[in-house]
Amino acid sequence: MHDRKAVRRRRAALAVFVALSIVILTAYFGESGGGFFHALQRGAQEVFAPIESGASRALKPVRDFFGWAGDTLDAKDENERLKEEVERLRSQLAKAQTRRRDVRQLEGLVGLHRHDGFPQGTEPVTARVIARSPSVWYSSLKIDKGSSDGIRLNQPVIAAAGDPSSGVVGGLAGKITRVTGGTAEVTLLTDASSGVAAQVMPAGAAGVVKPEVGNPRDLLLDFVEGGRRITEGTIVVTSGFKASRVESLYPRGIPIGEVSEVDLDEVELYQRVHVRPFADFRRLDIVQVLTRRPPATETAGVVAP
Amino acid sequence: MILSGGAVLRVALLLLLATVLQLSVLSPIAVAGGQADLLVLVVAAAAYYAGSISGCATGFAAGFLLDLATGATMGASSLVLAAVGYGVGRFREVRDPSNALLPIPVAAAATAGWVVAFAAVSFMLEVGARVSPLVARDMVVTVLLNALLALPVFAGCRRLLRPSLAVDPRELRRRRRPPREATPLGLRGIEP
Structure with a gap:
């Protein structure tokens, strides 16, 4: 008897609380924002707010401790993940920068062929630099193309400009001095043994471009007749001279650099002109070897060195 | 539970404390995406020690308080927590709750019931957005955390509610202990 009563009471309690909950739910959904339950909620939140705020401030150390413990555990995993990500991004960045540089250099080389006066029909072979000489006295580099690609001794080599804003996108870099089946060695203009017959455009003053060893940003145009007036900023190109049986290795018209300074004080037979090369000798990654000489090389009235 | 002003005050104090701690701390x-749920533990503890009717009432009050404090849909938490309280209370009435470690599975089951039922109610009522499967992971984490917290929370609740309890399950266990064995003389209490 007692058990039945207890069961009934129990079930009634459950039914009452469930029904009460459903009534509240229904009323809450049915009423507007200003209704009884919404107002009650707002009031309760206003009452709770200072309590919660106080409790939150008072128990912050506890929360911080748990947060610190959780963060420490999470940080270990995150650290590993971030390290991997940094490694991956660094590798991607390096690849992207290398590609960007390659693209810039290739653009420079393409632009160089379009440059006014550049010799046409030279059949350029593009090659990648695979090694460089460590000494400033022997300024040379090795490229990944050789005789099997049509490369022969003494062929001119051009490279993109380091600073495309100069207007000229590249210039002469050197010549082939050694060839194997798959590789070739380029002796740069900055090598101590280098010398190129050149002309200042458009004045036509001729001379020989020699390096200033140790300074790849400065070449010297020697043996320029003293009476010729040369101004800064004018362009120096290969003269491609041909005199009786002697002929320049470089076809006429390949840009070398621009005049950066003229030594006017030197009262000599020949004046010395400083030339800033267009090719960036410090950053050569891609070069082009001009494997064919243009059909007609103009004769220049210059005395060869 | 003996229904008295003191008992109501104790339960109200317990729920208020649990709500503030839950919301503020x-x-x-x-922890791993989930968080402990103190309120359902308190409801389960109250139902475990005080029975189904008290558990149901405590659950309803706890849900009401929670909805008031959080601004959630009024009635939803009350509905689920009242059912949870009733279920735990019935378990205590039907089974022998004397095992000292029983609060752990009880808390885990109560929490699982709460998170699943509340999710179902929320779905039925107003959730229109896409739900991530990670919700399931969070539920499992909550159940595990509550299982870890069960023993201290149950002990604390028992301590607070004890003056109002008609029958304390641990007292029952103590009473049910078999009598000590008699001495060879056949008399108890004069062992060497």
Whole structure:
């Protein structure tokens, strides 16, 4: 008897609380924002707010401790993940920068062929630099193309400009001095043994471009007749001279650099002109070897060195 | 539970404390995406020690308080927590709750019931957005955390509610202990 009563009471309690909950739910959904339950909620939140705020401030150390413990555990995993990500991004960045540089250099080389006066029909072979000489006295580099690609001794080599804003996108870099089946060695203009017959455009003053060893940003145009007036900023190109049986290795018209300074004080037979090369000798990654000489090389009235 | 002003005051104090602690301390601490739920533990503890009717009433009150404090849909938490309280209370009435470690599975089951039922109610009522499967992971984490917290929370609740309890399950266990064995003389209490 007692058990039945207890069961009934129990079930009634459950039914009452469930029904009460459903009534509240229904009323809450049915009423507007200003209704009884919404107002009650707002009031309760206003009452709770200072309590919660106080409790939150008072128990912050506890929360911080748990947060610190959780963060420490999470940080270990995150650290590993971030390290991997940094490694991956660094590798991607390096690849992207290398590609960007390659693209810039290739653009420079393409632009160089379009440059006014550049010799046409030279059949350029593009090659990648695979090694460089460590000494400033022997300024040379090795490229990944050789005789099997049509490369022969003494062929001119051009490279993109380091600073495309100069207007000229590249210039002469050197010549082939050694060839194997798959590789070739380029002796740069900055090598101590280098010398190129050149002309200042458009004045036509001729001379020989020699390096200033140790300074790849400065070449010297020697043996320029003293009476010729040369101004800064004018362009120096290969003269491609041909005199009786002697002929320049470089076809006429390949840009070398621009005049950066003229030594006017030197009262000599020949004046010395400083030339800033267009090719960036410090950053050569891609070069082009001009494997064919243009059909007609103009004769220049210059005395060869 | 003996229904008295003191008992109501104790339960109200317990629920208020649990709500404030839940909202101010436990909710901001996420462990592996989930968080402990103190309120359902308190309801389960009250039902475990005081029975189904008291559990049901405590659950309803706890849900009401929670919805008031959080601004959630009024009635939803009350509905689920009242059912949870009733279920735990019935378990205590039907089974022998004397095992000291029983609060752990009880808390885990109560929490699982709460998170699943509340999710179902929320779905039925107003959730229109896409739900991530990670919700299931968070539920499991909450159940595990509550299982870990069960023993201290149950002990604390028992301590607070004890003056109002008609029958304390641990007292029952103590009473049910078999009498000590008699001495060879056949008399108890004069062992060497």
